[in-house]
Amino acid sequence: MNRIFAAVLFIVLPELTSVAQTKDCVSVTQETQTLMKGSKSIFKCDIYYNKEMDAVVTHHYYPAEFVKMSNRSGELKIYFPATNTVTVQQNESYSTTNELLYYFVNNKTTDLGLAKEGFKLIKTSSEEGLMVTTWQAPVTLKAINKIKIVFKDMLPVYAEYQALNGSIMKKIYYSNYTDFRTFRMPLRITEISFETKEDSTIRLSVFSNVRTKDFPENSYFNFKIPDDGKISK
Amino acid sequence: MKKMILLSLVLAVTVLCSYNAKASSYVANDNQIDAMFTSAPEVVNTAFTNLSTTAISSAPLAAAAGKDAIVAIVLDLFLGEFGVHRFYLGTEVMTGIGYIITCGGIFGIVPIIDFVVLVIDNKDISKYINNPKFFMWN
Numbered sequence: 001m002n003r004i005f006a007a008v009l010f011i012v013l014p015e016l017t018s019v020a021q022t023k024d025c026v027s028v029t030q031e032t033q034t035l036m037k038g039s040k041s042i043f044k045c046d047i048y049y050n051k052e053m054d055a056v057v058t059h060h061y062y063p064a065e066f067v068k069m070s071n072r073s074g075e076l077k078i079y080f081p082a083t084n085t086v087t088v089q090q091n092e093s094y095s096t097t098n099e100l101l102y103y104f105v106n107n108k109t110t111d112l113g114l115a116k117e118g119f120k121l122i123k124t125s126s127e128e129g130l131m132v133t134t135w136q137a138p139v140t141l142k143a144i145n146k147i148k149i150v151f152k153d154m155l156p157v158y159a160e161y162q163a164l165n166g167s168i169m170k171k172i173y174y175s176n177y178t179d180f181r182t183f184r185m186p187l188r189i190t191e192i193s194f195e196t197k198e199d200s201t202i203r204l205s206v207f208s209n210v211r212t213k214d215f216p217e218n219s220y221f222n223f224k225i226p227d228d229g230k231i232s233k
Numbered sequence: 234m235k236k237m238i239l240l241s242l243v244l245a246v247t248v249l250c251s252y253n254a255k256a257s258s259y260v261a262n263d264n265q266i267d268a269m270f271t272s273a274p275e276v277v278n279t280a281f282t283n284l285s286t287t288a289i290s291s292a293p294l295a296a297a298a299g300k301d302a303i304v305a306i307v308l309d310l311f312l313g314e315f316g317v318h319r320f321y322l323g324t325e326v327m328t329g330i331g332y333i334i335t336c337g338g339i340f341g342i343v344p345i346i347d348f349v350v351l352v353i354d355n356k357d358i359s360k361y362i363n364n365p366k367f368f369m370w371n
Contacts, residue, residue, distance in 0.1 A: 032310065035269060036349055039276040043310055058311070064303035068312075076317070080304070093315045130259065143342070150259045158259040161341075170341060173261035190261045193345050201345050203310075204266060232299065 023182050023212035024051040025221055026105050035202040046209075048220045049101050056096045057223045067223055070096050079225050085232040086225050104185035109156055111135070114147060122146075130157070144169065155184060169194060180212055276352075300362050302355040309351060313344025318351075323363040331367050346370065 026049045034041045044062035049055075054072035059065075069077045076094040079086045096102055103109055111119070111133075118138035125132045131151040137144045143163060150158040155177055161170040170193045174186035187210075191203040216222055300322055309318035316324075316332030332343065350370040351358060361369050 033270050034310065034348070035273055036352075038273055040270055040273040041306075041310075041352065042275060043307055045311070060307055060311075064301070064307055066304060066307070078308070078317075078321075083299070085299075087321065089317065089320055091315070094312075094317070098315075173259075175261065175263070188263070190263075190266060192261075193342060201349070202266060202269070204270060 023180075023214060025049070025213045025216045026051065026101065026180075027209070027211045027213075027218060027221075028101065028207050029209040030205055030207055032203060032205045035204075037199070046220065047101055048216075048218060048223075049096075049099070049105060050216065050221055051105060054096045054102075056099050056101065057220050059220050059223075067220075069223060069225075070094050070099075072096050077225065079223075079229060080232075083230075083232075084226060084228065085230050087232050100189075101185075105183050107183055109154075112149065112156060112159070114149075119147065155186075167194070178210070180210055182212065185210070300358065302351060302358045305358060305361070306348065306351045306355065309344055309348045313347060314341055316344075318344070318347060319369065322358070322361050322369075324369070325365040328365060328367050343368065 028047045028049075030045050030047055032043045034043075042062065043060070045058050045060040048057040048059070056068075056070050058068040060068065065081055067079045067081070069079070072095055074090055074092045074095040076089045076091070077086055098113060103112055111121070114135050115121075118140070119135040120138075121133060122136045123132075123134040125134075127150075129152075131154075133149050133151070135147045135149070137146060144161055145164045145166075146162045148158075148160040148162070149156050156174050158174070159170075159172040160168055163169050170191065172192075173190040174188075175190070176187040177184050178187055185207070187207045189205045189207075191205075193201045193203070211217075305318045305322055308321050312318065314332065316328065319328055319332065347369060351361065354361070
């Protein structure tokens with residue numbers, strides 16, 4: 001009986017785990033509002049992330065339409081349908097592994113990419129059930145001293161950038177976490193940047209229509225630039 | 234005894250208040266932020282609407298260079314940390330690299346200022362085109 005149970009488990013378990021891990025295509029709608037000097041701007045786009053290929057296609061459609069394509073190696077293409085032109089750039093920093101969606105979909109939220117940027121973890125502490133990590137900036141980053149990231153249930157809920165003089169340059173709040181079976185992501189990110197003591201800019205990003213599929217169900221996952229598209233300098 | 238109870242009560246209230254003060258500092262006041270966005274007028278899109286008819290004609294260099302303020306602003310918003318908007322507008326290679334090695338132009342501050350000046354000057358962005366300076370507004 002035990003052998004039968006073990007055999008069934010042997011067959012079923014990999015299937016169950018593979019089902020849990022093969023949600024390779026993730027699409028998200030992002031609406032970002034920026035508030036500065038008492039006025040707001042609104043921007044909307046749909047993001048299509050192919051996990052298997054580490055490729056991201058972003059369709060910006062408000063207020064301007066263009067399609068941004070990037071891959072793991074840092075090849076970045078931006079296509080403008082109105083003029084049928086495309087710009088191409090190549091840089092490691094443009095890699096999809098630097099995309100916010102990449103970190104959450106792949107559950108790489110422990111440092112949000114800071115270690116890769118040369119930051120060193122100098123302190124870990126606990127505050128009222130929250131885990132607080134402090135990261136020292138590399139010496140090449142002359143303007144910034146430390147970054148503090150606060151975690152709740154192993155997910156980042158707050159990040160704070162400190163300048164060399166101890167003043168806070170930027171605060172980021174990650175909230176409305178939602179479970180999508182293979183990953184959890186915040187559906188609301190609020191960033192407050194302090195340019196001066198008197199003035200600040202607030203950027204609010206709200207994510208919706210999060211869809212996870214095994215295969216690309218939308219043509220934007222495989223977006224192709226038209227053959228007659230012209231390269232713009 | 235009464236003093237002890239009162240002292241304990243004060244201590245408990247103080248601890249509770251400090252707990253809430255500290256914990257709440259890691260949570261944004263969503264209602265307040267939403268209210269600020271709701272009450273603020275949407276100006277950029279008005280500028281964008283007008284851009285195609287009047288602004289481009291008043292910005293001959295931008296038009297001649299085929300650069301669009303809308304695209305530059307959106308690129309700055311989403312890819313400003315990597316200086317993509319500067320590459321789009323045209324700049325020296327080292328300027329773009331400067332954005333990258335400073336993790337987004339002094340950690341995201343420069344792209345925000347770029348964003349502000351691009352929105353304000355969206356009718357004529359010619360001075361930002363092929364601008365080799367790291368601080369393009371300077």
